[in-house]
Amino acid sequence: MDCYTANWNPLGDSAFYRKYELYSMDWDLKEELRDCLVAAAPYGGPIALLRNPWQKEKAASVRPVLDIYSASGMPLASLLWKSGPVVSLGWSAEEELLCVQEDGAVLVYGLHGDFRRHFSMGNEVLQNRVLDARIFHTEFGSGVAILTGAHRFTLSANVGDLKLRRMPEVPGLQSAPSCWTTLCQDRVAHILLAVGPDLYLLDHAACSAVTPPGLAPGVSSFLQMAVSFTYRHLALFTDTGYIWMGTASLKEKLCEFNCNIRAPPKQMVWCSRPRSKERAVVVAWERRLMVVGDAPESIQFVLDEDSYLVPELDGVRIFSRSTHEFLHEVPAASEEIFKIASMAPGALLLEAQKEYEKESQKADEYLREIQELGQLTQAVQQCIEAAGHEHQPDMQKSLLRAASFGKCFLDRFPPDNFVRMCQDLRVLNAVRDYHIGIPLTYSQYKQLTIQVLLDRLVLRRLYPLAIQICEYLRLPEVQGVSRILAHWACYKVQQKDVSDEDVARAINQKLGDTPGVSYSDIAARAYGCGRTELAIKLLEYEPRSGEQVPLLLKMKRSKLALSKAIESGDTDLVFTVLLHLKNELNRGDFFMTLRNQPMALSLYRQFCKHQELETLKDLYNQDDNHQELGSFHIRASYAAEERIEGRVAALQTAADAFYKAKNEFAAKATEDQMRLLRLQRRLEDELGGRFLDLSLHNTVTTLILGGHNKRAEQLARDFRIPDKRLWWLKLTALADLEDWEELEKFSKSKKSPIGYLPFVEICMKQHNKYEAKKYASRVGPEQKVKALLLVGEVAQAADVAIEHRNEAELSLVLSHCTGATDGATADKIQRARAQAQKK
């Protein structure tokens, strides 16, 4: 056990720090690290080296080389740098390499050295050149901060959504600051810079001078500053060899340390663990590494080689030409278990398990000891937790074995923690493998989440491993396997040396009908690589025809898109395609296309009816659809035209169209309407009042009501109003006027074509019983009973009904017999009925 803690270094009384090797690097670097621009991504990310940067004048003709390695030193990409001089490199949160050039252009590369895009940091930067640049991470993404030759700062907090912000000027700043960093507080990025003995804080509005509380006197300049991974803490290194550590808000001092080394350190980074009280800073010089914290002594390491520090969430990675190490504070659980002579429950449990394997009875003693204290649950948990923090699988195993052993003696210990830890460790060990090279710690892994880890594996094109992990963790297909397969397919379509058929077949074979895989997305990628034919082939596999349409449109296969859209039955989609086609084709072709697609045609007509009337007309014209053309003009005569001449003209066009459509009826009706309109206009001029747009019937009625009987007659003759209608019309109009005299005259003008019952009805409607009775006598025999009932002559009606010997009439009368008054009549009818039945 004592050998296990050999690499533990105490810092003060309460904490230990240990450094262990992650990988031995065999990247075979030709140059020293110090001759390169170096950038390493956090969370065990890749390392980028730009060799032969420009500061060396020698061999200016030789182009620099940009190399990208995994954390274990496996080469991922290597390319000749052909653009301008690079000032700074950095990795974004999506593991894209940002290369900041001297002219302010930022070039973005993928993990495999594939160029993605570039953007500029603005004109000001372009003019004044970039002096220094930093890539930093915030909760929004990755940002870039730039110090220009004019000693001004420009930053963008998120390169995904580029918004440049020029920071205010620092008054009286003549030379470059001795050191600076970006801070991130309250979701806003600030810049802290040191000029001589002064510190300034820049936010987007103002520049303010700040002083760290409790700073030792005698500082004439700051040589280095470091912000912690979470932006919570700040460390300052002064020219007196003094280190101040405090909160990033500069409101509180945590501790200070004097290392008595005045040489400026190469790097200074925080080394702390989340939820731990210990704060420490790692300072690196050429050959010396120092861990300082709230303790009078520091931990010192000798560096054999040129090294580079990478701050992590829970420690610091240190890599050099030959090794890659991790330095961190020993976690509480591990400390409890492994501390020399520890009596913590976990330590005892581990011991017990070992004795048990040796078949020694001591196992029982240890176990009893734990159980007597009632700490077995705690012991198991400690072992599980400690296993998570171990790098060596052997040690993980022995801790887990201990936990499993302890578990046997516990009732109802929930197994989830144990199982999950086993799974997590298996995943972690897999990705830590030399060939994969992602040295994640357990805390980092939890922070990163499995989804992001899978994304990163996909990014490294490690599809089989990603799929194995998904299957092992039983992730739902849509989030897991299918997503990865889809990514694989997207990568596959970029393999230009394979033929379209082979790629399509390979993709279909592997993907089949996996749920959640969108063939159209893959096709879109293929199209993005310029493989239109492949994209179309892939789209054939897409089961939802609706999904095929947008891409087909993009690829300018609009006609194919149209038939797919129609197949999908989604009219909205059809419409989208239609409007595309409309802009893409000339009018003639567009119309021809429509002609072959009746559903699309009717849809487009709908649209035109409301938005483009002229086009609608053209459509009908093209189809020789004279019937619809006629209707179109009729509608125009009501809606579009105001003037009477215009309306008549529209109607004339309509009539012509109807003739062409061989719809004589409509044509005639339209011509009648033209005549009527003209006439109504004349009537309005001559008689006043409103006639326009009345129906023929109402026009005549209005004339009669106005006393223009002659004109009414004329109109009726001109328009050949049938007699029946005319009689109804006159009857109603005269009754409305209560012109009973005229009505009677009219009734006698000739034999009524509608009989005389209507006269009775209408008079009764006007409550004129007297007049009604006059006409009741003239009603023909079939309707006599009805007429008599209408005027209220029930008894008389009964007589007539009896005379007719009509059963229906009899019951009709009977139903009108009400109460006492008609009692006699009712009896009479009953008698007549009885008689009829006898016969």
Place this chain on the structure above:
Amino acid sequence: MAFPHRPDAPELPDFSMLKRLARDQLIYLLEQQHEVDKLYKVENKPALSSNEQLCFLVRPRIKNMRYIANLVNADKLAGRTRKYKVIFSPQKFYACEMVLEEEGIYGDVSCDEWAFSLLPLDVDLLSMELPEFFRDYFLEGDQRWINTVAQALHLLSTLYGPFPNSYGIGRCAKMSYELWRKLEEEEDGETKGRRPEIGHTFLLDRDTDFVTALCSQVVYEGLVDDTFRIKCGSVDFGPEVTSSDKSLKVLLNAEDKVFSEIRNEHFSNVFGFLSQKARNLQAQYDRRRGMDIKQMKNFVSQELKGLKQEHRLLSLHIGACESIMKKKTKQDFQELIKTEHALLEGFSIRESTSYIEEHIDRQVSPIESLRLMCLLSITENGLIPKDYRSLKTQYLQSYGPEHLLTFSNLRRAGLLTEQAPGDTLTAVESKVSKLVTDKAAGKITDAFSSLAKRSNFRAISKKLNLIPRVDGEYDLKVPRDMAYVFSGAYVPLSCRIIEQVLERRSWQGLDEVVRLLNCSEFAFTDMTKEDKASSESLRLILVVFLGGCTFSEISALRFLGREKGYRFIFLTTAVTNSARLMEAMSEVKA
């Protein structure tokens, strides 16, 4: 005298969930917005509100977009800046966005969708409240709502389990069904393994049966709809009904105990029933005379409220009845019904034609006249050319020449046509059916196919025995068959088709009927082999009416359900009646 359900009739699923779902969604949408203080109808006039934000809840129609555009542009001219939000229900259409863009206000408004497609109007009635469906699809050939229907069905199957057996007739039915299946397949797995709650679905296009929808309704609920117009399950009873000076909005559904007993009754029974009910009520009130204090206390606290409520409803429905009787006798309702029955039976066509002519000449009502003309045309397979011309001429003279367009619409929809010489018609028919079998042309426009559409009503009526043979008086109090909803004169065609198919569990043996309905390509049966459906669920049937259904049809099927121990659930694009159908076809001057 409400018919009780058979004791073994299955329970209906609880549809109130749909309401809650829709409500929560809307609240969510509106809460993203600020508080809504007043509701306005979207019309083509300036908004009176002085608020800084306007929120429009609209159907996705180009017309509405123009209104909004006008409003926004007016604000712009006046130098006002407001925020605008358009919520489309049930979905956003690309065309609408296009219009907003063309009108130059796309950047000014933000758009959202409220996927509300099913409104439970009653325990067994779901409405999509899309009255425009009828005109859009059956006249304009616009298939935009088919997707909405499929989505609605999909929603139902996610909530109430898969539908194991499906039948349908009509092109729209088939398209909706296929689209629905596609949606189900895409989201496979969710409904899999669930036990179906509803055993059968039946999809039916309105154009397979126009006749039923065109008849005057004589079942109480239908009559109330024809007379007062039921909107969204509630009706505005005017002062003449409430016998006060105020109008009253009344919800009509199964909650209303009085209404639920008379809704399915033939009107001739309703009055008698109501007066009987009134007497019972009085008797219950009278009971309190002999009560001691304790009983009285009981009575007041427990029964009185219910009695009062019943009293109020009773007086309302009596008022409604009186009002209906007054209106119906005034227009000589008996004559009208007689003519309709004659048309259905195919007797005395000449007299009916002259009755219609007189109807037009007297300008009784443009919609009614039109309805009778259509009924004549459909039952007679089109009007003979002479009548076709003369009736149309008369109509134009009476109601205005703009109806020339109405006639063109009706012809296109196959509602009012001219009898054509037989041979040319069959020629077109065969041509169309050839096109139809071709898959690409399967989605041929209605405009074209209606040319070949013959109603064949007479033949269908004979085949399906729609006109019951009556020996003596048809007893409307104790109905024998579904014909009671039309006074025993006619079994609604749509309901008969459903009955027959359910009996056979397929279209087998109905080939001739299907052919006569011009639906040879569009009648389908789809049964799943799995036998997971309980016998309970197999007696629950969802009937989907595409293009609307009438209350008479609902009553008829409720009757059928009681007879056979089924329960029907109705899903309709909207509740309709003859007047609504005719109005949808009419062209009115803007």
